[in-house]
Amino acid sequence: MQRNKLSIENMSSKNGGAVQNSKGFNRRRFNQWLAGSSIAGASAAVFGKQRGDNNHVAVIGAGIVGSSIAYHLSKLGVQVTLIERETVASGASHGTFAWINATWAKQPRHYHTFSQQGVNSWHRLQEELDLPIVWGGSLEWFASDSRQARLASDIAEQQAWGEPARMLTSAEAQAREPAVNFNGATQVASSPRDGAIDPVLVSKALVAAAIQQGAQVLERCEVLCVKHSSDHKGKLLRTSCGPIEADRVVLATGPDPAAVKRFGGFDLPQRSTPGVIVVTRPVKPLLRGILVAPGIHIHQRVDGRLIIGEQEGAPDNAAHAARLADRPKRFPNDSVADQHAQRLLSTTRDYVPSIEETEVDEVIIGWRPLPVDGHPVIGPSPADDRVYVAIMHSGVSLAAITGDLVARELAAGVEMALLQPFRADRVFDTKNRY
Numbered sequence: 001m002q003r004n005k006l007s008i009e010n011m012s013s014k015n016g017g018a019v020q021n022s023k024g025f026n027r028r029r030f031n032q033w034l035a036g037s038s039i040a041g042a043s044a045a046v047f048g049k050q051r052g053d054n055n056h057v058a059v060i061g062a063g064i065v066g067s068s069i070a071y072h073l074s075k076l077g078v079q080v081t082l083i084e085r086e087t088v089a090s091g092a093s094h095g096t097f098a099w100i101n102a103t104w105a106k107q108p109r110h111y112h113t114f115s116q117q118g119v120n121s122w123h124r125l126q127e128e129l130d131l132p133i134v135w136g137g138s139l140e141w142f143a144s145d146s147r148q149a150r151l152a153s154d155i156a157e158q159q160a161w162g163e164p165a166r167m168l169t170s171a172e173a174q175a176r177e178p179a180v181n182f183n184g185a186t187q188v189a190s191s192p193r194d195g196a197i198d199p200v201l202v203s204k205a206l207v208a209a210a211i212q213q214g215a216q217v218l219e220r221c222e223v224l225c226v227k228h229s230s231d232h233k234g235k236l237l238r239t240s241c242g243p244i245e246a247d248r249v250v251l252a253t254g255p256d257p258a259a260v261k262r263f264g265g266f267d268l269p270q271r272s273t274p275g276v277i278v279v280t281r282p283v284k285p286l287l288r289g290i291l292v293a294p295g296i297h298i299h300q301r302v303d304g305r306l307i308i309g310e311q312e313g314a315p316d317n318a319a320h321a322a323r324l325a326d327r328p329k330r331f332p333n334d335s336v337a338d339q340h341a342q343r344l345l346s347t348t349r350d351y352v353p354s355i356e357e358t359e360v361d362e363v364i365i366g367w368r369p370l371p372v373d374g375h376p377v378i379g380p381s382p383a384d385d386r387v388y389v390a391i392m393h394s395g396v397s398l399a400a401i402t403g404d405l406v407a408r409e410l411a412a413g414v415e416m417a418l419l420q421p422f423r424a425d426r427v428f429d430t431k432n433r434y
């Protein structure tokens with residue numbers, strides 16, 4: 001079998017050697033981790049199969065979610081094979097704005113609580129792996145008075161839900177972000193706990209740490225089908241790089257509409273939508289945090305690059321539907337890509353005038369993995385409890401906590417209460433924001 005083992009150089013990990021992969025589940029390590037965790041109280045009944053029979057887990061998809069699951073599983077001593085048909089973080093985790101948040105849009109309360117824990121988990125992971133996360137908070141405002149009034153009441157709810165968010169005066173906002181033109185907004189919502197990452201770099205750091213812990217990572221290896229193993233106790237994966245046997249399979253396949261049906265045996269209704277992301281060449285320091293302004297959102301990475309995302313998606317018309325039918329990740333040519341980049345840069349200049357002429361590094365069309373009700377789907381397939389699903393929007397905000405909780409469920413058979421509302425067998429009858 002040809003195996004393309006990933007080697008990521010120069011990735012630092014404080015965790016080197018923390019858990020060398022032993023065959024099977026590392027009970028001592030797990031107990032220490034469970035005892036030391038602030039969310040340990042969330043664990044409930046024994047989950048799924050008996051403990052200890054998930055010695056080898058195949059994770060399909062090395063986006064930020066799959067990479068985090070592979071890292072957390074290998075940290076617990078589980079033998080992991082992470083399989084990616086392209087390269088690490090080449091799907092939604094490449095074309096993403098990468099804002100870590102638990103803001104007002106995370107509704108209702110249980111999803112907000114999960115997102116709050118998601119932010120906390122990033123702090124824990126940052127500490128473990130020395131990750132570059134910009135914790136600059138976010139500033140947000142709208143153009144219309146009525147929407148601004150609603151934002152103020154949303155922020156009041158945030159406060160009631162334990163967030164240190166508040167409405168700032170324009171002078172306070174200006175002091176926070178001197179390079180920003182707030183265009184006369186008299187009030188701006190501040191969510192100081194928000195952060196942002198370079199999702200490709202962070203996914204690679206998770207993968208590098210997983211490898212150090214004994215995980216095997218196969219890039220350019222496509223899973224073609226998932227069947228029962230010959231003894232019916234596990235799964236047999238047919239892949240473009242040969243057969244792989246595993247006790248359990250995790251589908252972290254992102255927005256691929258067919259993967260869950262093909263490999264997990266059930267329909268996961270998705271309303272995956274595209275969004276354009278522009279990445280500039282590095283510019284001088286301009287922004288401390290994330291800006292969510294009318295029509296656009298912007299942040300600046302530690303490497304100086306500005307990340308710009310549009311607020312509205314593609315126009316809802318037949319021509320666009322035809323162009324987007326095959327879910328392209330790139331525009332058809334450089335000239336169309338540049339038109340889109342200039343459109344977003346022009347709006348950016350309304351709010352950050354000093355960027356002036358900026359060179360563009362990348363223009364990406366990202367596709368959101370978006371279960372139809374807007375919430376994550378995390379848990380066993382209703383059709384096959386040897387297949388576990390982790391598909392979500394806000395996968396950047398939620399990757400750290402998802403990896404942590406999924407690893408506990410799979411490694412130790414402990415059901416995590418925080419994940420209960422997000423199981424795959426729920427009724428998808430609402431349409432929430434995300």
Ligand SMILES: Cc1cc2nc3c(=O)[nH]c(=O)nc-3n(C[C@H](O)[C@H](O)[C@H](O)COP(=O)(O)OP(=O)(O)OC[C@H]3O[C@@H](n4cnc5c(N)ncnc54)[C@H](O)[C@@H]3O)c2cc1C
Pocket residue numbers: 060061062063064065066067083084085086087088089090091092093094095096097098099100101221222223224252253254255256259273274275276277309365366367368369390391392393394395396397398
């Ligand atoms: C425009 C845009 C803006 C966004 N902004 C934010 C934001 O600000 N904050 C936030 O939290 N979230 C945001 N999101 C959502 C977030 O980016 C995603 O939820 C997250 O990246 C999903 O990660 P993932 O690992 O699940 O999926 P992906 O990154 O798509 O990874 C799935 C991987 O599975 C692989 N794969 C699929 N099928 C197979 C197969 N058969 N064999 C092998 N490999 C396979 C794919 O190649 C892919 O690499 C945004 C998304 C978009 C598109």
